[in-house]
Amino acid sequence: MTNDKSMLPIGTVLNGRYIIRGHLSSGGFGKTYLAVCRPQNTKVAIKEFFMTAANFRDADGVSVSTNRNYTQQFGEQIVKFRKEYERLRLISNVHVVKVYDCFEENGTAYYVMDFVEGTNLEEYLRKRNAPYTETTVYNYLKQILGGLKAIHSKDLLHLDLKPANIMKTPNGYVKLIDLGASKDYIGGVGATMFTGVALTERYAPPEQVDGSFDKLGPWSDFYALGATLYRLLTNRGVPTYTSLYEDHTRDKHIALPMPNVSDKTKQLIVWLMNTDRTRRPQSVDDILQWLRNPPAQDQEVTIQDPEVTINVPGEEKRPPQPPTPQPRPTPRPTSQPPTPVPKNDEFSLLGCFYIIVIIFIVVTIIKALL
The missing domain is CATH 1.10.510.10 (Transferase(Phosphotransferase) domain 1)
Structure with missing residues (x-):
C-alpha cells in the first residue's frame, strides 16, 4: 500500500465497471490500484499512466492534467503506453501477470491486469x-x-x-x-x-x-x-x-x-x-x-x-589429480664386450716366437763358420 495523496480516491469508478478498492504502489511513471470488476466482483490490478514530473490531479481528485511544458511529450507517451499494452496482452505464461484491458479516461490511460493473491x-x-x-x-x-x-x-x-x-x-x-x-x-x-x-x-x-x-x-x-x-x-x-x-x-x-x-x-x-x-x-x-x-x-x-x-560461466574447479602412472620402459640390451683371450694362450704364442728367433740365429752362425 502507499500513502501517495495523488492516487485516485477509494470508490472511484473507471471505464464504467472497475471500482477502486485500494492503493498498491506509486512510481515515477505510474500508479497501481486494487479494484473489483463489475458485475462479477473479480479482483484486478489497474495501472494508471501518470508522470510525476509532468502530471497533477485536478480539483476533483480524479482527472489528470499536464504541465504545459510536457504536453507534447505526455501525448506521445500515451500513444506508446497503448502500443506497449498491445504487446503485454500477448504474453500468456503462468509465471507472468496477465494484462487484458486498456482504456483512456480522465485525461490519461489505464490497463488492467490480474490481481495476484499472495x-x-x-x-x-x-x-x-x-x-x-x-x-x-x-x-x-x-x-x-x-x-x-x-x-x-x-x-x-x-x-x-x-x-x-x-x-x-x-x-x-x-x-x-x-x-x-x-x-x-x-x-x-x-x-x-x-x-x-x-x-x-x-x-x-x-x-x-x-x-x-x-x-x-x-x-x-x-x-x-x-x-x-x-x-x-x-x-x-x-x-x-x-x-x-x-x-x-x-x-x-x-x-x-x-x-x-x-x-x-x-x-x-x-x-x-x-x-x-x-x-x-x-x-x-x-x-x-x-x-x-x-x-x-x-x-x-x-x-x-x-x-x-x-x-x-563454468563449473567448480576440481582438485588437481595425481599423474597417471606410466609403464616403465623396457631397457635396451647393451652390446657385450669382446671375450678376453686367456692369459695362458698369450704366453704360448710368445714362447713359440722366441724359439723360432733363436733357431734362426743359430743356423746363421753355423753357416758363417763353414
Whole structure:
C-alpha cells in the first residue's frame, strides 16, 4: 500500500465497471490500484499512466492534467503506453501477470491486469529474517526464467525485476508483476517505444542507470536477476554496481561477499551481475544451458573473488589429480664386450716366437763358420 495523496480516491469508478478498492504502489511513471470488476466482483490490478514530473490531479481528485511544458511529450507517451499494452496482452505464461484491458479516461490511460493473491518475495524475506535456501531459490529461479522467456519472446523487457515484484501465490508458484516499466526492443537493439524506464537502485544495470536505452536488452533483466538471487540468498542489501568493480574492465576484482553460498551459485550470480553487458548471458537459453551443463574450462571467463576463485560461466574447479602412472620402459640390451683371450694362450704364442728367433740365429752362425 502507499500513502501517495495523488492516487485516485477509494470508490472511484473507471471505464464504467472497475471500482477502486485500494492503493498498491506509486512510481515515477505510474500508479497501481486494487479494484473489483463489475458485475462479477473479480479482483484486478489497474495501472494508471501518470508522470510525476509532468502530471497533477485536478480539483476533483480524479482527472489528470499536464504541465504545459510536457504536453507534447505526455501525448506521445500515451500513444506508446497503448502500443506497449498491445504487446503485454500477448504474453500468456503462468509465471507472468496477465494484462487484458486498456482504456483512456480522465485525461490519461489505464490497463488492467490480474490481481495476484499472495506475498512478494521481499516481504517473505523480511518476515523470515533469514536467507532462503539454495534449493528454494533454484526452484524460484526456474519459474522466473520461464516468465522472462515469455516476456522476451514478445521483444519486451521487464526492467524492474526485484524480489518485491515477484509474487509467491498460495499454490506455491511465483509470478512476475509490475510490468509498467517494460520496454520494447527489436532485434536486441533498444527502440524508443517505452513509456518511461523507471528503475530500482541496486537492481538496475549500468546501462539502465546511465540512460543508455539503446544498449538495453535481455541482458539488462539478467543483471537484475543476479541482484535478486544475491538478495534472497544472503538477506543483505545489494551492492551498487559501481562498488562491484574498481571499474568496468574485465579483469578487476569483485567484492561480492556471499557466505554459505556454493561456489557454483556464486559463479552464476557474478556472471549475471557483470557490469559489462556483453559478458552477461544474452538469452534465457544461455542460463538454462549453464544450469544443465556448465561450459568447459577453456570456454570460461575468470574473475577473481576475494573469497573464492570462480569462473564465469563454468563449473567448480576440481582438485588437481595425481599423474597417471606410466609403464616403465623396457631397457635396451647393451652390446657385450669382446671375450678376453686367456692369459695362458698369450704366453704360448710368445714362447713359440722366441724359439723360432733363436733357431734362426743359430743356423746363421753355423753357416758363417763353414
